[in-house]
Amino acid sequence: MTDANNADWWRGCVIYQVYPRSFQDTTGNGIGDLNGISQRLRHIASLGVDAIWLSPFFKSPMADMGYDVSDYCEVDPLFGTIEDFDMLIAEAHRLGLKVMIDQVLSHSSDRHPWFVQSRASRDNARADWYVWADPKPDGNPPNNWLSIFGGSAWEWDSLRRQYYLHNFLASQPDLNFHNPDVQDALLETVRFWLERGVDGFRLDTVNFYVHDKQLRDNPPMPPGAANDIPDTNPYGYQEHLYDKTQKENLDFLKRFRALLDEYGARTSVGEVGDGTRSLQTVATYTEGADRLHMCYTFDLLGPEFSAAHVRKSVEAFEEAVKDGWICWAFSNHDVVRHVSRWTKPGSDTGQTARFAVTLLSCLRGSICLYQGEELGFEEADIAFEDLRDPYGIRFWPGFKGRDGCRTPMAWQAQALNAGFSAAKPWLPVQESHRRRAADIQEADPRSVLAHYREVLAFRKAQPALVTGSVSFLDAGKDMLAFLRKTANEKLLCLFNFADEPTQWQAPAGLGSVTSLSLPSFGATMVGNVVSLPGLSTFVGQFE
The missing domain is CATH 3.20.20.80 (Glycosidases)
Structure with a gap:
């Protein structure tokens, strides 16, 4: 922990x-x-x-x-x-x-006391705590902004006779962070x-x-x-x-x-x-x-x-x-x-x-x-x-x-x-x-x-996985290969995304790698060649 x-x-x-x-x-x-x-x-x-x-x-x-x-x-x-x-x-x-x-x-709920007060008039203490705007001359919303939950991001309020902004539901008015x-x-x-x-x-x-x-x-x-x-x-x-x-x-x-x-x-x-x-x-x-x-x-x-x-x-x-x-x-x-x-x-x-x-x-x-x-x-x-x-x-x-x-x-x-x-x-x-x-x-x-x-x-047992750097190696279409490194530890991580088994050969000069006791996916390493079943993983430590 x-x-x-x-x-x-x-x-x-x-x-x-x-x-x-x-x-x-x-x-x-x-x-x-x-x-x-x-x-x-x-x-x-x-x-x-x-x-x-x-x-x-x-x-x-x-x-x-x-x-x-x-x-x-x-x-x-x-x-x-x-x-x-x-x-x-x-x-x-x-x-x-x-x-x-x-x-x-x-944003808050439209039932939050702040919004209840804000919508009550244009001159109260919280009148500009939310995003209010006048309609266009034809009565349409002030701009074309859309809500993620569908329709315009503006809702007409009959008390203020203005629109208020809501990026989500109409009952979720946006707070005015300019205030x-x-x-x-x-x-x-x-x-x-x-x-x-x-x-x-x-x-x-x-x-x-x-x-x-x-x-x-x-x-x-x-x-x-x-x-x-x-x-x-x-x-x-x-x-x-x-x-x-x-x-x-x-x-x-x-x-x-x-x-x-x-x-x-x-x-x-x-x-x-x-x-x-x-x-x-x-x-x-x-x-x-x-x-x-x-x-x-x-x-x-x-x-x-x-x-x-x-x-x-x-x-x-x-x-x-x-x-x-x-x-x-x-x-x-x-x-x-x-x-x-x-x-x-x-x-x-x-x-x-x-x-x-x-x-x-x-x-x-x-x-x-x-x-x-x-x-x-x-x-x-x-x-x-x-x-x-x-x-x-x-x-x-x-x-x-x-x-x-x-x-x-x-x-x-x-x-x-x-x-x-x-x-x-x-x-x-x-x-x-x-x-x-x-x-x-x-x-x-x-x-x-x-x-x-x-x-x-x-x-948790491998410092390189928690805070180490990452760098990728070329490994083919369905293989992900990368290194995780700290000053004292260097790991090789391989992931076979394909359903079929595959082999990956470590590049020359990469160094000697020993398999770690990661929960087994059936991957094996002989020399500098790793054999991985479909949808499997190999993690090794450099000696």
Whole structure:
């Protein structure tokens, strides 16, 4: 586990994301809660991770499952009480786990008292705490900005007789970061949680905080340019030059970092969704020692899974980010689970899960795991009538939303609702997940769960995998080969992405390599030739 006194504990750490409403229910309402997380912390600690990240548990109308906050300093009764949170912190720290929470600062709920006051008139004390604008002469919105959740990013308000900005749901109005009073108020909510012992923050949509003051139209996306939004959503047709990623955002990030630094060994990881500019944004947001500690992008959260794509993504980051840090992830609460994205029809999802976590553990950076992936969970198939995600409901059937990756954990194969709840869960338990329940895998030394524990222990035992440099070797179409190095250790990492076995010959002059005790994929080395079965891994140490 991490050293509580090490200010750089986050560098190379392993974070486990908990989606609270789907982890463990202790109240019998079908929704997970803070006490449920506390009860299951031993499972998380047994993986060998360093920290947990909790998705929002703040007071909220739950229009977007808690990402619409109505009180930043209160626990929603669905999840428990502030005392329950304090108990969770204490138990996590007792087990050697850091606790990070999800701060949703770019927007609030429309039921937040700040917005209720702001919309009441144009001259009250919080009138400009949100982004308000007059209509065009013909009554249309002030510009062409779009909401990620569909339609215009502007909503007409009958009280103010103006439009307000919302990059997501209309019930999630954007805060006005050009107002220093807004920044002050938000930083005080961050301080509240720091005082309660929180070790770090995951910053939701961190590049959305500041908008263009002139409210200029976004231009169309250049033909052929990549974007990170499904084709069913017209949001991806714009080049988002003015509705996010403004230079003034850096001033707030510096203030945020200064606050964290007051509390010692704390950390921050920002979510950057910026299309083709994501890596440059990560570089800007993490360089130096006065901004964010690390960021993550969507580069490895998409459908492409190949040696070339991984190499391209990592090398692009290494080129763009000279002194910053990245947090890699393959799954989270917003994307299709990676074993479903990457397993070929008819292939073994368990093998994909083993291969993927081994690769993730060998990459340079910190890493984030998403609940259920340590059990090899695939994406759940949710019927339309069971959907809860407003994003999926809006774009069904072209886009099925995010509920498929948010279904409850399966703890006990034979228990009611797989041990998640005594009541009907808020989303149905996937039957295939029940067959992969934690209690079944605990008894199987060859399970995906056992492999996760072995690989994470292996990573922790190799300093080069935690903080070492990375450099790639040419290795052919389906082979990924790279070196991880510190001053005292040098490792060779090989990954065969093909279904068929292959051989890789170490280049002359590379040196003598000894195979390490990585959980076996059946790879062997004779002389300077490594033989790898399909979808397998080899890690060796230079003598």
